[in-house]
Amino acid sequence: MPLRFELLSTAASGARRARIHLPHRIVETPVFMPVGTQGTVKAVPQNILEDLGAQIILGNTYHLYLRPGHELIRSLGGLHKFISWPRAMLTDSGGFQVFSLSKLRKLTEQGVEFRSHLDGSKHMFSPEHSMNVQIALGADICMAFDECTEYPADEARAAESLRYTMAWAARSLTHFRAHQHLVPWHNEFNGQTQSLFGIVQGGMYPHLRRESAQRLVEMNFDGYAIGGLSVGEPRDLTREVIAEVLPLLPKDKPRYVMGVGFPDEIVEYARMGVDMMDCVIPTRAARHGLLFTSEGRMNIKNRQFADDPNPPDSQCSCPTCSRYSRAYLRHLMQTGEPLGGTLNSIHNLAFYLNTMATLHSQLDEPTTTEHALANPLTR
């Protein structure tokens, strides 16, 4: 039995409050999912992620396949056990990383041949192989193997790319259904199984996006993602693609926009009716000293913070803001101390997760429409 999507309410804006019942967690949506590329949300210990209220985190199939290898993770009971994360997880398909990280890609009907960015070794990802890897990793949600269309791409190229993605989606689904009993935690959750999401592609071409969405919906996935965004396109275009696709997706399944975004983006897309989002921005920005606060963005490395005894965000009660000053965080960045990346990441993740929690409260109020315009970023 795949996920159960429990829709609690839909606001006038389109925003949905829902619960996704997954084997390892009932996830309250709209949800932001921290990214744990190599089986760790960079620089943040798992217990702190729990304390911050992270419900579901991502693992990257491409990275984990290369190191330490999916068979090793399977032999240790799957990714949850391997990294000691008891809550929900999602793995991507590997398609985006093959596209963005690997060398000498060769695309065929069969799949993608590529060389590892680590050691140049030769590998092949096909829909079937991606499913095998994701089943071995054992995340609660897997993603169909897709080709992420680059930006810009002309229409012919986007259509050709979409042709691969659609054929691979069907093969992913078939292989997944036939092999999903091989998940390391098979039968541990009262018959609950992994779920598989299809990924809408089609570049920035509305008719390709529509075609993609309609065909995926016909295939009957457990949820639907909009991929191929945040690849360099202007934000207006991101919004247009999301607005175009969302109405075509079934109301009774989760909708996931991959790889977005800044805090104001995740609020905007949640209001449009997106249920799930993930992004490396909070942690990557943190490691470079960029903090998101209730007063906007703050480059903690700036000289003005050298003697500032205030917490990064006076409205925030995260472990970083409760204990440390801007002056100290700046000092840690200036001296290249690893604690800087950790404390900054904790704050940024808290900011994202608290933003979603505030959004939940707003959507849970009976007079949702009235409150729909309150900005959860300046709570």
Add this chain to the structure above:
Amino acid sequence: MPLRFELLSTAASGARRARIHLPHRIVETPVFMPVGTQGTVKAVPQNILEDLGAQIILGNTYHLYLRPGHELIRSLGGLHKFISWPRAMLTDSGGFQVFSLSKLRKLTEQGVEFRSHLDGSKHMFSPEHSMNVQIALGADICMAFDECTEYPADEARAAESLRYTMAWAARSLTHFRAHQHLVPWHNEFNGQTQSLFGIVQGGMYPHLRRESAQRLVEMNFDGYAIGGLSVGEPRDLTREVIAEVLPLLPKDKPRYVMGVGFPDEIVEYARMGVDMMDCVIPTRAARHGLLFTSEGRMNIKNRQFADDPNPPDSQCSCPTCSRYSRAYLRHLMQTGEPLGGTLNSIHNLAFYLNTMATLHSQLDEPTTTEHALANPLTR
């Protein structure tokens, strides 16, 4: 009023159980002090240090003087407030780092002129300046400005170096007494003040060490350190110097051996009657994947741990061993993930601190002599 040293018991081996009453903490000894060079014990958040039972940590005067600067730290209330560490702290004199890190040192009676290892800028450390910096930082314990004699050094060189250290010790004490009211937390602790320790030098020459100890004791410091060890000499020699010096130091004041050591060393020296030790080994080794366990040293990067589901140390209940496997820690090291350094450091610090706690229990038992030979490393 400087520290009060409350001697609880002395074992047949010479080992002492005591309490050092400091403004920010009553420290139970023998104590191991984690090193927080730049105002952070590398990669470990302060609340975890508290949870692990760290009672007192070090800050490095040389580093903090260069970045962010002692006047800035003074203006923010001192080092405790700056880094949010409410327990005890000790700062070194800067002498060792000037010796080991800086460029183009020029030694005069006045002090040491040197160029920063960061940007080549020119600086001067004198006994008076070291005291000013340490008073501004406001640690509970300060160290007299010394010249760390290199190893090997011939007798003439060691004697010459000692001449500086002795003259500087007297000047340190005079300046410290005259200016210690300038500490940022003056009058906050019922009249308790910073304390100043003298540092015994003299290279590996027993008669120079004896001379150094006797003259420092005459100056009447609040405690005494043995410096100039762990500079490359064989361990037998380290032990000999400690054995030579300890009997010359007053029984009613703390004795501190600087910069040691491996777990078996800290146990050995504690048994000889050393009250305080500090070392970067637990954290530095951790960042390179070397773990100290009840079964000995473990290089977690070794291939044999790739699929090992066991905790690093089955006898350890630290946050790392309670949650994570050897396989996961190895993966974090293999992939260069910052969480690896953090989790390894947490375990190694726990191992050191638990070793001292076990030693306390042994020394607290009425039949101390009988238990004195039990090895706290294999509890």
